[in-house]
Amino acid sequence: MLGVFAAGVGAGALNAVVGSGTLVTFPVLLATGLSPVTATVSNALGLIPGAISGAIGYRRELAGQARRVRRLGIGSALGGLTGATLLLALPAEAFETIVPTLVGLALVLVALQPLISKKVRGRRRPQKGPSRRDGGWPLFTGLTLASVYGGYFAAAQGIIYLSLMGLLLDEPLQRLNAVKNVLVAVVNTVAATFFLFVADFDWTAVALISVGSALGGGLGARTSRRFSPVVLRALMVTIGSVALVQLLLR
Template sequence: MNSPAEYALVLLAGLGSGVLISTVGFASLLSFPVLLAVGLPPVVANVANTIGLTPAGLSGSFGYRRELREKPLVTTVVLVTCAGGAVLGVVLLLALPPGVFAAVVPYLILVTCLLVGAQPFVSGRLRRRDRGGGRLSAATTVACVLVGVYGGYFGGGSGVMMMAVLGFGADLEMRVVNALKTLSIAAGNVVASVLFVVIADVDWAAAGLLALGSAGGGYVGALIGRRLPATLLRVLVVLGGITAAVTMLG
């Protein structure tokens, strides 16, 4: 980055991405291309993107604090499983050759977002709805761990995967699922960011500007997200997932 215009662009990308994290997800569709456009190499851009979007997940989770308090047990399970899974995901990132998941990630995102869209129509056939007030089954808990692993390894689309897991595995309102999705992104990004700070080459100017914008955007996104009708939110998630998958395939 060499000009005030580029600094402003990264700051605005952080703001917009923060809003996306707390609403429909797929924030990196906005922030990552901007970081590349201002001249950061892909690996450095990925590190700055993860660190810079971490405040969005945290501020978004704070904005959704009322929803998270409604289901304290589920909130705790999501936080612990995603953070723990992200540790394993980061280990895999360091141990496996680059691009192991690159070929399948677009299809994984596409299938997952379509599951989010179809969930109201098929969930009654696929699971027993929990009327007992917020416990996750063992299978759903394992699925949360796997989403955490994916989030630590790659991250793109992990929030929507969490929405699909919770949509089929728990009887929760969409606004609560969205809150838990935001928390899961925050947990994974915190773990990855700590590691990146220790071992990676960080462009602190880019990461800092992105973080400054995303912190406000995450909170604003939570205010918007809790007011979005469930059907509209599902439609936006599906459209975002299709866009993400097509972009990656291109």
């Protein structure tokens, strides 16, 4: 119980900063003897307080982004519900193949984000009129598909969100991180609500992770503001790489 609680604190903090908190809690839940599906659904429900806590901690950076959050939140909700459905419908072999591939893709996008963003801005300059502030349909579609993955497993979900928004929005990384925390909370809530009707939870694990992630989310939100964009991006790549290795070895 102490181990699960500690994992919840760590996951809440990591999710508020960059994401990949599931890669902390999921192995711990498996080590307690839970099945992969029960561990996944219990983890999804338990991490909701942490996502909300992280979003509240970033409320200053959310100022002026209400329209963007509402628009992207619709796609996140639809994607999260789809991913939760796929978790229960697809075989375990698909789970083991899909997740490492998406985590690896997210790491490539994060590592190359400065170079790609520079080229994207260079192509926009000759165009007449202001660039779109909401990323248009490419961002909406990309985040909806990423939310399908989030409802399915959620590890490195935040990294995928940040990489997509970083490519398509001209905003400081901390403001994008604030939006990411809200979208993660939406996906987790939608997926967990669906699981309540069709899956079995371990309620002890849910309670321990809920309390731990709520504490960790607030802590992570306060700590991450001290990081420069370079440090934050390096942390994203480091955590994501560890997550990928863990998935491949498992």
